[in-house]
Amino acid sequence: MEKLKCIIADDEPIARQILESYIKEISSLELVAACKDAFEVMEQLQRNDVDLLFLDINMPKLSGLGLLKTLQKKPSVIITTAYPEHAVEGFELSVTDYLLKPFSMERFIQAVLKVQKKPMSIDSVSISPKEKTENFLFVKSDKKIIRLDFESIYYVEAYGNYIKIFTDQMILSPQTLSDFLEKLPEYFMRIHKSYIINFNKLKLIDGNQVVLANDKILTIGKSYRKQVLKKI
Known part of the structure; x- marks a missing residue:
């Protein structure tokens, strides 16, 4: 499938980073600038x-809607804004979709599918493996999108269809432990069916337990012990 070449226009660095991270996840998109x-x-x-x-x-200098009014030939446009009051004017300018910040990955995919004009479900979108060159990722928690630095994570705990991510605070995010592990660098490891730890935060191993730098004690699952010792 031919990739859609796309451009981000946003004066906020964090907003650009979020969009860049989303675009990297979609194999049918290619970021130009x-x-x-x-x-x-x-x-x-x-x-x-x-x-x-x-x-x-x-x-x-010039608003996004002002820019659209100057373009004689324009690409498909997805508005990304914190201001809902411009939606009517946006659609009058033939934008494809209107995303209100902060928006989820799922909502982002829905907007992209409208551009592609394909009757596909969100689950059928081809998502490329995340490159591990960055030292952070963004996670959805409630109605927020939070930047999460890998080094700030002590451990992650399964919680039904959610995970609890423990940094200096606890972040609850709707995803599975296995899916989240795939997004993490190699120094993260599953030590139990319910736990992933950051090996850079490992303080000591005592029998079938690990102690992390924040003094949290976690149990090593029997089927994971050999793998944990090999990692050390």
Whole structure:
């Protein structure tokens, strides 16, 4: 399948990072540029064939809607904004979808599917394996999207269809332990059917238990013990 070439336009660095992380997960998308204002977008559109624009409204110098009004030939547009009051004007300018920040990965995929015009479910979207070059990832928790630095994690605990991520606080996120482990660097390891630990936070092993740097004590599952000792 031919990839959709896309551009991000948002003046907020964190917002750009979130979108970049989402785009990396979708194998049918190719990021051409991440722009901080409308004039950078204009330059990129002149230099590249672009299929899709993720566009913030509230940007300096020229707003996202102002940019759309200047473009004679424009790609498909998905608005990404914290301001719902511009939705009507956005759709009058023929945008494909209107995402209110903070939005989930699932909602992002739904918007992309509208651009692709394919009657597919979210579960059928091809998602590429996450590259482990970054030292953080974003997780959904309640109605928020939280940046999570890998080194801040002590351990992760299964909790039904959710996981509890323990840093200096506890973050509850709707995903499975196995799925989350695939997103983590190699220094994370499953030591029990219910636990993943950050080996950089390992303080000591005492029999069938580990003690982490925050003094949390966790049990090593019998079927995981050999693998844990081999890791050490």
